[in-house]
Amino acid sequence: MGLPSINPSGTQAWQNLREHFFDMQYVSMQEMFAQDEQRAEKFHIEWDKFLVDYSKNRINEKTLRLLLDLAAEVNLKEAIQAQFSGEKINQTEDRSVLHVALRALENDVFLVDGKNVMPEIYAVKNKIKNFAGDIVEGKRKGFTGKNFTDVVNIGIGGSDLGPAMVLESLRFYKNHLNVHFVSNVDGDHVYESIKNLNPETTLFVVVSKTFTTQETLSNAETIRNWFLRSAKQEDIAKHFAAVSTNIQKVTEFGIDAENVFPMWDWVGGRFSLWGAVGLSIALGVGYDNYEKLLEGARKMDVHFKESPFNENIPVVLALLTVWYNNFFGAETEAVIPYTQYLQKLAPYLQQGIMESNGKSIGRDGFPVNYQTGTIVWGEPGTNSQHAFFQLIHQGTKLIPADFIGFKKSLYGNKEHHDKLMSNFFAQTEALLNGKTAEQVKDEFVKAGIEEEKLKFLLPFKVFEGNKPTNTLLIESLTPETLGSLVALYEHKIFAQGILWNIFSYDQWGVELGKQLADTILNEIGKNKLTKHDASTNLLLHKYLK
Numbered sequence: 155m156g157l158p159s160i161n162p163s164g165t166q167a168w169q170n171l172r173e174h175f176f177d178m179q180y181v182s183m184q185e186m187f188a189q190d191e192q193r194a195e196k197f198h199i200e201w202d203k204f205l206v207d208y209s210k211n212r213i214n215e216k217t218l219r220l221l222l223d224l225a226a227e228v229n230l231k232e233a234i235q236a237q238f239s240g241e242k243i244n245q246t247e248d249r250s251v252l253h254v255a256l257r258a259l260e261n262d263v264f265l266v267d268g269k270n271v272m273p274e275i276y277a278v279k280n281k282i283k284n285f286a287g288d289i290v291e292g293k294r295k296g297f298t299g300k301n302f303t304d305v306v307n308i309g310i311g312g313s314d315l316g317p318a319m320v321l322e323s324l325r326f327y328k329n330h331l332n333v334h335f336v337s338n339v340d341g342d343h344v345y346e347s348i349k350n351l352n353p354e355t356t357l358f359v360v361v362s363k364t365f366t367t368q369e370t371l372s373n374a375e376t377i378r379n380w381f382l383r384s385a386k387q388e389d390i391a392k393h394f395a396a397v398s399t400n401i402q403k404v405t406e407f408g409i410d411a412e413n414v415f416p417m418w419d420w421v422g423g424r425f426s427l428w429g430a431v432g433l434s435i436a437l438g439v440g441y442d443n444y445e446k447l448l449e450g451a452r453k454m455d456v457h458f459k460e461s462p463f464n465e466n467i468p469v470v471l472a473l474l475t476v477w478y479n480n481f482f483g484a485e486t487e488a489v490i491p492y493t494q495y496l497q498k499l500a501p502y503l504q505q506g507i508m509e510s511n512g513k514s515i516g517r518d519g520f521p522v523n524y525q526t527g528t529i530v531w532g533e534p535g536t537n538s539q540h541a542f543f544q545l546i547h548q549g550t551k552l553i554p555a556d557f558i559g560f561k562k563s564l565y566g567n568k569e570h571h572d573k574l575m576s577n578f579f580a581q582t583e584a585l586l587n588g589k590t591a592e593q594v595k596d597e598f599v600k601a602g603i604e605e606e607k608l609k610f611l612l613p614f615k616v617f618e619g620n621k622p623t624n625t626l627l628i629e630s631l632t633p634e635t636l637g638s639l640v641a642l643y644e645h646k647i648f649a650q651g652i653l654w655n656i657f658s659y660d661q662w663g664v665e666l667g668k669q670l671a672d673t674i675l676n677e678i679g680k681n682k683l684t685k686h687d688a689s690t691n692l693l694l695h696k697y698l699k
């Protein structure tokens with residue numbers, strides 16, 4: 155049981171891809187477009203409200219065939235099956251991985267240790283529905299009888315980034331509740347966040363899967379003390395809720411058991427927004443929108459599980475990442491949404507992608523002999539065009555990028571949207587075609603620029619082009635399409651983990667720093683340093699002086 159260990163670099167497909175890479179590394183996409191009128195037709199997928207055009211990549215039909223061979227050789231199909239059937243594929247933590255169950259239909263069956271978890275999931279969903287509904291409609295009130303106006307989500311990592319990203323993305327759909335996020339253990343973050351809040355009208359949701367995370371517990375304690383300056387101990391029951399697997403610790407903290415929303419260890423923190431971690435989402439945009447978000451994700455789950463790989467968006471995008479990461483040596487990928495609403499998508503994906511696939515030990519327990527997890531980054535267009543696009547266009551690095559755009563804007567101002575989208579289309583076109591010396595020369599001549607200046611400027615104005623992009627053109631930004639989009643990236647992460655033969659669902663790499671921070675905090679408290687390396691010693695002495 156669990157996932158098999160198949161070193162991708164030992165597969166026939168990998169060998170073939172290596173050889174094929176030598177044919178492809180200098181191939182010009184412009185030429186491939188010129189030679190094949192059907193290219194865009196061949197390399198795009200239409201699904202539901204999505205059109206994914208991946209024709210602007212350095213691939214041909216053979217590349218795709220070999221990448222699909224790789225997926226077959228590493229048993230990706232079986233791995234997907236294993237995940238959906240509740241097998242303990244998170245082997246280093248001995249857990250199933252079933253975030254997909256959180257958005258499944260009530261009569262679906264998802265088994266953990268032979269037990270169907272759907273009834274538990276729906277019990278929690280109902281609890282979220284009732285609680286959020288009561289707060290939004292003013293049926294539950296604060297300790298002085300006033301309606302709630304604000305919600306503070308206290309959590310970090312997966313207990314913060316998901317709801318924060320979704321609520322930012324769905325601002326258009328928000329209700330009267332203002333949701334704030336406190337995550338950093340930086341006291342200035344907490345005090346800045348609560349300084350204008352009224353304890354009488356603020357609800358606090360403490361979100362921590364383990365309920366042992368230093369940042370979250372410190373922030374929750376600080377906020378509880380701040381709250382108790384105006385309220386009594388028994389008022390905590392009205393103003394504090396918790397989302398956790400650790401019910402005992404939550405009750406020790408003083409939160410009423412009635413206000414506890416359970417999570418399960420078979421959902422990883424960074425994949426948890428679909429369950430009780432999404433309570434702040436249900437509060438901020440209402441339960442119906444939260445449900446639509448889940449429905450969008452569920453549709454993508456079905457697509458991922460059932461579509462043949464050549465029509466499977468997460469699989470095709472995962473394979474393209476492998477192509478650039480492992481054969482072209484590209485180290486990073488950019489995600490550029492053309493909507494300001496998705497400004498938190500890249501930070502959200504950074505945890506999802508890098509905490510999952512930033513691994514160097516294969517599933518056989520030995521160091522891998524190939525590259526794994528990519529670095530992901532990005533900012534919305536058009537802002538990013540005026541920031542880092544220079545480097546993508548004319549720098550020395552190959553940076554594959556996903557462009558995400560919407561056919562319709564939400565406020566419906568066509569003039570703005572046409573400008574936004576013309577930039578969206580123009581950028582991928584520019585990255586593909588670049589600008590040749592001849593084109594630059596023509597422009598100079600037309601502008602009447604003298605020969606000497608022309609000669610000097612010419613090389614700086616040439617764009618090499620041939621830069622790969624995927625274009626995701628989506629109908630409009632709704633809770634449903636957002637759910638599908640996020641689930642798309644989740645499945646891409648999983649598929650990549652299988653292709654790289656790593657365990658995507660643990661995160662041991664975050665532990666060491668936490669342990670050392672505890673030691674140092676203890677030493678700072680006692681004002682007594684033990685032995686550190688010379689650099690750390692120097693810094694700590696300076697801090698303590």
Ligand code: F6P
Binds near residue numbers: 312364370509
């Ligand atoms: O950063 C490590 C991590 O364990 C994440 O995976 C998780 O999302 C975050 O810390 C918060 O953990 P918790 O929800 O247990 O407070």
